[in-house]
Amino acid sequence: MRCDTAGVIAGVRRAAEAVAAHRDELVDLDKAIGDGDHGENLKRGFGFVVDALDSSTFDTPGAVLKMVATTLISKVGGASGPLYGTAFLRAATLAGEAPEIDVVAALQAALGGIVDRGKAVVGDKTIVDALAPAVEAGLGGATLAGIADAADEGAASTVALVARKGRASYLGQRSAGHLDPGARSTAIMLRAFAGGGS
Amino acid sequence: MRCDTAGVIAGVRRAAEAVAAHRDELVDLDKAIGDGDHGENLKRGFGFVVDALDSSTFDTPGAVLKMVATTLISKVGGASGPLYGTAFLRAATLAGEAPEIDVVAALQAALGGIVDRGKAVVGDKTIVDALAPAVEAGLGGATLAGIADAADEGAASTVALVARKGRASYLGQRSAGHLDPGARSTAIMLRAFAGGGS
Amino acid sequence: MKKIINRPDTVVVDSLRGLAAAHADLLRVIADPAQVLRADAPVRGKVALVSGGGSGHEPLHGGFVGPGMLDAACPGAVFTSPTPDQVHAAVTAVHGGAGVLLLVKNYTGDVLNFETAAELAAADGIDVRTVVIDDDVAVRDSTFTAGRRGVGGTVLLEKIVGAAAESGADLDTCERVARAVVAEVRSMGMALTAPTVPHVGSPSVELGADEMEVGIGIHGEPGRARTPLVGAEGIVTGLLDPILEDLPFAEGDDVLLFTNSMGGTPLLELYLAHGIAEDLLAARGIEVRRRLVGPYITSLEMQGVSLTLLRMTDELLEYWDAPVRTAALRWGC
Amino acid sequence: MKKIINRPDTVVVDSLRGLAAAHADLLRVIADPAQVLRADAPVRGKVALVSGGGSGHEPLHGGFVGPGMLDAACPGAVFTSPTPDQVHAAVTAVHGGAGVLLLVKNYTGDVLNFETAAELAAADGIDVRTVVIDDDVAVRDSTFTAGRRGVGGTVLLEKIVGAAAESGADLDTCERVARAVVAEVRSMGMALTAPTVPHVGSPSVELGADEMEVGIGIHGEPGRARTPLVGAEGIVTGLLDPILEDLPFAEGDDVLLFTNSMGGTPLLELYLAHGIAEDLLAARGIEVRRRLVGPYITSLEMQGVSLTLLRMTDELLEYWDAPVRTAALRWGC
Ligand SMILES: Nc1ncnc2c1ncn2[C@@H]1O[C@H](COP(=O)(O)OP(=O)(O)O)[C@@H](O)[C@H]1O
Ligand SMILES: Nc1ncnc2c1ncn2[C@@H]1O[C@H](COP(=O)(O)OP(=O)(O)O)[C@@H](O)[C@H]1O
Ligand SMILES: [Mg+2]
Ligand SMILES: [Mg+2]
Ligand SMILES: [Mg+2]
Ligand SMILES: [Mg+2]
CATH class of the missing domain: 3.40.50.10440 (Dihydroxyacetone kinase; domain 1)
Incomplete structure (x- = not known):
């Protein structure tokens, strides 16, 4: 599955819209087991991404992804800012100057970045729980929609988990029974990137 | 109408009980147009008065009244502490060493003390609105119950008034429509002194 | 509670x-x-x-x-x-x-x-x-009331007269300085929430979710008016205008600006309010020579803010700057 | 909001x-x-x-x-x-x-x-x-979490290392002093109410009228346990015991005791809590050499208190006492 510059831009715009549309949901999820800023931080960060897309031109998927990476790193803050930023940065590095990216390879690189930074494994109730199965599905030949389905399922699986990374880990057993906000935002972005609703 | 030492002690004890029983009502009245402490302050002060009655003996009405005066002055605080304290002090001074007091004259002296200290006139929505008509009724020959009735009516008349003295005066027009806590506590004490319910 | x-x-x-x-x-x-x-x-x-x-x-x-x-x-x-x-x-x-x-x-x-x-x-x-x-300008008709309340100006009064006394000034001088401060200081406050007195157990006034009390005293006692909640600009303007009109403070005046938290208002909001007050004073040509920002005269956990303006003379400035060493105010030592 | x-x-x-x-x-x-x-x-x-x-x-x-x-x-x-x-x-x-x-x-x-x-x-x-x-002892299983949170100890750390840097200490020394503070400082906090983040608009957690959150972080994030509200003695004991056990602090230790308001708790209550903590430490033979009481690391308008204990050496004492001149902490100048 390959994607050109226009495709990446369109996908990022849809992700930005989806994040904005789900701001309150993400805030509520983060209020339950975190500090309630996840939706706001991501919305703010993607707002700056959209501003940059509106005001500049980008020649390659790598340029778009790099802009997204540096914008998220510098504007989101919190745990998810450097994590998502690193994810996009690894994808950008992989993309290089090429006119198209391999979507699954990019997702795999993104996952690698998140794991390097955050040291989380599957089952820790984090972004990784949504992104890892999505990558696996992609490697197994799934469509974009199939990848988004896998992320949704992965996110849903976090409800039962006890958090062992991030702010939610302070809750211990009390973190169980709640959807992880980061896993959810990953699923929302992948669904939006795939072009569907959420 | 004359009253001996035992009568004064019994009357003061009834007043103390009545103040304690009406603590919450007085607090609520003071919350509406003041700072909500009138019932608590009076209850505390009369608590010390009862302690003194329990632990010491008093030979004259004047001695009892002087003890009440100094106790209220030193333990009640707020506007009503020095006002009621001065009231009892003037009554005590009038009583001197005599074995009995003239109740109406004592009330008149008390009123004089409150006016000297607080400079309020009838219609200012204060203690004076209850005590002045009570004194007037007494001078006109009313019984203790009749004096208490007059104080009740005087207190009731404060509902319509705009406060011009004390904390409630800060409310301006908004003080109208509320019973004045100090007028009410005067009526309660006079009713209790008279020996009836309230 | x-x-x-x-x-x-x-x-x-x-x-x-x-x-x-x-x-x-x-x-x-x-x-x-x-x-x-x-x-x-x-x-x-x-x-x-x-x-x-x-x-x-x-x-x-x-x-x-x-x-x-x-x-x-x-x-x-x-x-x-x-x-x-x-x-x-x-x-x-x-x-x-x-x-x-x-x-x-x-x-x-x-x-x-x-x-x-x-x-x-x-x-x-x-x-x-x-x-x-009696620095509270919220109380308008002082002749028909117990007079204006003592609020934020009290802090400045205690600091300045304290410095005079510490410097060895005699009782007449201390009294004169105190009366000078009282003559030149004005305050007004507002609240978003009401305080709860421990022995009362419930809030002193009931403020709706979108209401604020303007001109409130430091006991949660009601003020000039209960109004709909507005933004910080509106709140600060609503406090500062009556203060400025009252003395009145005029262009060219040197002042001390004291932005006080009523207790429950976070410093984040307090500094925000302070910044607005500084801007408004600058726009009027009133020079803020000294400032004090913090919770110094509070009303338990009440959320709200008060502003105090003191017109400064060189004498008052000197006393203000003099060393002070207390639990809540300390400088110069 | x-x-x-x-x-x-x-x-x-x-x-x-x-x-x-x-x-x-x-x-x-x-x-x-x-x-x-x-x-x-x-x-x-x-x-x-x-x-x-x-x-x-x-x-x-x-x-x-x-x-x-x-x-x-x-x-x-x-x-x-x-x-x-x-x-x-x-x-x-x-x-x-x-x-x-x-x-x-x-x-x-x-x-x-x-x-x-x-x-x-x-x-x-x-x-x-x-x-x-990472001084928050409320977080127990640090290996199964993101580790202990940084809370009250941060204030002491910044003061003490700030004094070292001001005195001309080099980077190695500053780092060593900082690690010494981190090694010797422990904290725990609790809350009666939850803070409201401006862009969220509603309280971060729902605390019932008779509930408190023990071991809360400084973001209103839930702590060790939600328990029925108890009196000040119980609250202070509930914070101090886990702190003392953790390092552990022992009889004869010299400490700095920092009683911190989470923002919305009035000084009246804060000093009350501080007095209890002093008594409890005295009873254990732990000597309070320095104290800090006030709202220094807060969580917006959250009502609550945290206690921080730092075991003092002569070096740390000297840095603590050194002059500091900031908006919120000032002495010696
Ligand atoms: N170490 C980690 N690895 C991967 N994801 C993490 C890690 N720590 C936290 N997260 C994710 O970050 C999300 C919270 O993000 P956010 O609310 O922006 O950060 P913060 O907790 O700093 O407020 C969590 O829901 C979780 O999915
Ligand atoms: N100048 C005055 N003269 C007579 N009574 C007064 C005066 N000022 C206040 N009061 C009475 O005091 C009452 C309030 O008493 P209290 O609540 O104890 O004092 P504070 O207002 O200091 O809290 C008022 O209801 C009023 O009746
Ligand atoms: Mg968060
Ligand atoms: Mg955060
Ligand atoms: Mg009162
Ligand atoms: Mg009072």
């Missing part, structure tokens, strides 16, 4: 024990009748400053006891003026032979109780003067 | 403007990317201390910028760690040639963002070290 207390009726004395433990170098506490005394009082030959009032306004007044400020503070029950025996005992304890100045906030209860204490102290042969502070 | 603000998304920068106006002698503010810098930075030849974190904990960290404490503070959005560009810019601005020490509270977001900034600064050739503070 949610409070970190043992029992409502021991709150003040329990709190004073902690104050004493925290600041043994500055002050000592007498439990009964309650007084907070400067550790080295009486200071021989120095005019002694005594203030006090209901508790619940901390750090006022106990947090201002120490070199360069108060010699004694008399804490009453929460929101209740102290009693004459407290004030009389404090005056006696800190009198250093040069007379005593009582700084009293203008509330009927405070005035009456300090008045009684002053009579008692005068009977002991102590030269006692009283200055009543 | 009841707040004195203009708009939720400009709260931090609006507040920083007020901070700058109030304390121009101590600090200057850069709006974008947001930084609070010591007025005379960079101080040539001095190790520069940089801290930061989400806003809403004021006076932390901006109120601690000045001689004897921080060179720079990087305020993030409310309860959100600052971004690497802020920290990188601050490091660059205050670096005085003797290296930079980053003091970071242990939260995943803070650690990751400061880590990225440190990499950027190192790439510029600046010697940057990082010390992470």
Whole structure:
């Protein structure tokens, strides 16, 4: 599955819209087991991404992804800012100057970045729980929609988990029974990137 | 109408009980147009008065009244502490060493003390609105119950008034429509002194 | 009622024990009748400053006891003026032979109780003067009321007169400086929420979710008006305009701007309000020479803010800058 | 939501403007990317201390910028760690040639963002070290969590390392002193109410009328347990016991006791809690050599209290007593 510059831009715009549309949901999820800023931080960060897309031109998927990476790193803050930023940065590095990216390879690189930074494994109730199965599905030949389905399922699986990374880990057993906000935002972005609703 | 030492002690004890029983009502009245402490302050002060009655003996009405005066002055605080304290002090001074007091004259002296200290006139929505008509009724020959009735009516008349003295005066027009806590506590004490319910 | 207390009726004395433990170098506490005394009082030959009032306004007044400020503070029950025996005992304890100045906030209860204490102290042969502070412009018709309340200006009064006394000024001078401050200081406050007095157990007023009380006093007592909640610009303008009109303050005036939290308002919001006030004053050509920002005269956990403006002369500036060492205000040492 | 603000998304920068106006002698503010810098930075030849974190904990960290404490503070959005560009810019601005020490509270977001900034600064050739503070004993199973949170100990850390840097200590020494503080400091907090983040608009957790949250963090994040509200004795004991057991603190230890308000708790209650803590320590034969009482690391308007205990050595005592001049802590000058 390959994607050109226009495709990446369109996908990022849809992700930005989806994040904005789900701001309150993400805030509520983060209020339950975190500090309630996840939706706001991501919305703010993607707002700056959209501003940059509106005001500049980008020649390659790598340029778009790099802009997204540096914008998220510098504007989101919190745990998810450097994590998502690193994810996009690894994808950008992989993309290089090429006119198209391999979507699954990019997702795999993104996952690698998140794991390097955050040291989380599957089952820790984090972004990784949504992104890892999505990558696996992609490697197994799934469509974009199939990848988004896998992320949704992965996110849903976090409800039962006890958090062992991030702010939610302070809750211990009390973190169980709640959807992880980061896993959810990953699923929302992948669904939006795939072009569907959420 | 004359009253001996035992009568004064019994009357003061009834007043103390009545103040304690009406603590919450007085607090609520003071919350509406003041700072909500009138019932608590009076209850505390009369608590010390009862302690003194329990632990010491008093030979004259004047001695009892002087003890009440100094106790209220030193333990009640707020506007009503020095006002009621001065009231009892003037009554005590009038009583001197005599074995009995003239109740109406004592009330008149008390009123004089409150006016000297607080400079309020009838219609200012204060203690004076209850005590002045009570004194007037007494001078006109009313019984203790009749004096208490007059104080009740005087207190009731404060509902319509705009406060011009004390904390409630800060409310301006908004003080109208509320019973004045100090007028009410005067009526309660006079009713209790008279020996009836309230 | 949610409070970190043992029992409502021991709150003040329990709190004073902690104050004493925290600041043994500055002050000592007498439990009964309650007084907070400067550790080295009486200071021989120095005019002694005594203030006090209901508790619940901390750090006022106990947090201002120490070199360069108060010699004694008399804490009453929460929101209740102290009693004459407290004030009389404090005056006696800190009198250093040069007379005593009582700084009293203008509330009927405070005035009456300090008045009684002053009579008692005068009977002991102590030269006692009283200055009543009444800086709250929210109270409009002072002739039809108990007069304006003493609010934020009290903090500035205690600091400035404290510096005068510390510098060796005599009682006449201290009294004159105090009256100068009272003449030149104006305040107004507002609240978003109401405080809960421990022995009352429920909030003093009911403020709706979208309401605020403008011109509120420091006891949660209602103010000029209950209005819909507006943004910070509107809030600050609504406090500053009446203050400016009242003295009035004019272009070219030098002022001290004191932005005070009523207790529950976070510093994040307080500094935000302060910034707006600075801008508004700059736009009017009024020069802010000194500023104080923080929770210094509070109303328990009430959320809200008050502004105080003091017109400064060189003399007041010098006293303001002089060293002060208390639990709540400290500089120069 | 009841707040004195203009708009939720400009709260931090609006507040920083007020901070700058109030304390121009101590600090200057850069709006974008947001930084609070010591007025005379960079101080040539001095190790520069940089801290930061989400806003809403004021006076932390901006109120601690000045001689004897921080060179720079990087305020993030409310309860959100600052971004690497802020920290990188601050490091660059205050670096005085003797290296930079980053003091970071242990939260995943803070650690990751400061880590990225440190990499950027190192790439510029600046010697940057990082010390992470994680003093919250409420977090028990640190291996199964993101580790203990940085809370009250942060204030003491910034004061003490600030004094070391001001005294001319080199980067190695500053780092060693910082690690010594981190090793010897423990904290725990509780709350009666939850804070409301401006851009969220409703309280972060729902606490019932008779409930309290014990072991709460400084973001209103839930703690060890939600329990029925108890009296002050029970509250203080419930915080102090886990702290004492943890290090552990023992009879004969010299300590600094820091009784901190989470923001909305009045000083009246705070001193009351402090007095209880002093008694409990005295009963255990632990000597309180220094104390700090006040709202120094807060969680917006959250009502609650935290206790911090630092075991003192002569070296730490000397640094604690050294002059400091910041908006929120000042003595000796
Ligand atoms: N170490 C980690 N690895 C991967 N994801 C993490 C890690 N720590 C936290 N997260 C994710 O970050 C999310 C929270 O993001 P956000 O609310 O922006 O950060 P903060 O907790 O700093 O407020 C969590 O829901 C979780 O999915
Ligand atoms: N100048 C005055 N003269 C007579 N009574 C007064 C005066 N000022 C106040 N009062 C009375 O005091 C009452 C309030 O007493 P209290 O609540 O104890 O005092 P505070 O207002 O100091 O809290 C008022 O209801 C009023 O009746
Ligand atoms: Mg969060
Ligand atoms: Mg009252
Ligand atoms: Mg009162
Ligand atoms: Mg956060």
